Amino acid sequence: xxxxxxxxSRTFNGQPAVEDVSFTAEKGEIVGLLGTSGCGKxxxxxxxxxxxxxxxxxxxxxxxKSRSVNTDLGIIFQEARLMPWLNVIDNVxxxxxxxxxxxxxxxxxxxxxxxxxxxxxxxxxxxxGGMAQRTAIARALVTEPGTLxxxxxxxxxDAFTKLQLQELLLQIWQDRKPTMIIVTxxxxxxxxxxxxxxxLKGQPGKVYKNIEITKARPRAKGDPxxxxxxxxxxxxxxxxxxxxxx
Ligand SMILES: Nc1ncnc2c1ncn2[C@@H]1O[C@H](COP(=O)(O)OP(=O)(O)OP(=O)(O)O)[C@@H](O)[C@H]1O
Numbered sequence: 207x208x209x210x211x212x213x214x215s216r217t218f219n220g221q222p223a224v225e226d227v228s229f230t231a232e233k234g235e236i237v238g239l240l241g242t243s244g245c246g247k248x249x250x251x252x253x254x255x256x257x258x259x260x261x262x263x264x265x266x267x268x269x270x271k272s273r274s275v276n277t278d279l280g281i282i283f284q285e286a287r288l289m290p291w292l293n294v295i296d297n298v299x300x301x302x303x304x305x306x307x308x309x310x311x312x313x314x315x316x317x318x319x320x321x322x323x324x325x326x327x328x329x330x331x332x333x334x335g336g337m338a339q340r341t342a343i344a345r346a347l348v349t350e351p352g353t354l355x356x357x358x359x360x361x362x363x364d365a366f367t368k369l370q371l372q373e374l375l376l377q378i379w380q381d382r383k384p385t386m387i388i389v390t391x392x393x394x395x396x397x398x399x400x401x402x403x404x405x406l407k408g409q410p411g412k413v414y415k416n417i418e419i420t421k422a423r424p425r426a427k428g429d430p431x432x433x434x435x436x437x438x439x440x441x442x443x444x445x446x447x448x449x450x451x452x
Contacts, residue, residue: 280346
């Protein structure tokens with residue numbers, strides 16, 4: 207499904223956090239919300255998810271106004287947020303409906319896909335950070351949502367695990383082509399994953415640039431075109447620091 211974000215603004219205790227944020231995610235597109243800490247990336251994502259509805263402006267799903275948590279939606283946060291009293295397979299099948307056997311089978315299949323086959327009976331406290339996040343990815347995907355919202359999903363992981371899970375995310379996207387919006391402050395991550403980068407800056411955060419990346423995936427780390435793009439994004443963020451310090 208496609209998402210239209212139109213003039214979204216949010217104020218906390220009289221302080222504007224984001225102002226007039228507008229962008230579109232086409233069906234199957236991977237859009238990155240990129241910006242430095244505090245520019246309102248998570249605030250925008252919460253408005254899109256419907257977890258926060260105290261914003262101004264409009265969020266549309268397939269061009270229809272939507273204000274509540276959409277059921278065709280998977281969300282992945284920075285921490286796995288698993289239920290500690292449930293094992294891996296029960297955490298993943300928890301949100302499913304239907305006969306128990308069927309739910310477990312679906313969960314088992316998706317756990318295989320995220321590389322956790324054989325770990326179904328493990329409890330969250332027995333998992334590494336990467337395994338916990340794989341479980342969270344499986345839980346978000348098990349309902350086969352049309353949209354996936356990701357809030358800094360890999361920023362708590364070590365560099366190697368982060369790369370592994372970015373690759374896994376792209377494989378999954380390749381299979382199902384959900385529309386994805388991913389919040390990140392990692393420029394390399396945005397350049398590796400995204401079809402489009404919405405660069406937020408300022409406080410309150412506003413859309414500074416909307417950059418389309420047409421380069422085919424998988425993208426080589428040292429690609430000169432991406433290196434140039436990274437340079438220009440860094441310059442934009444640098445400008446932000448100058449403005450703030452002025
Ligand atoms: N529940 C809240 N109550 C009060 N202020 C809030 C709340 N949530 C966010 N803010 C404020 O809104 C602004 C944007 O916060 P937000 O978390 O969206 O930024 P961010 O870009 O996601 O930051 P980070 O990368 O550090 O997670 C910040 O100034 C923050 O203090």
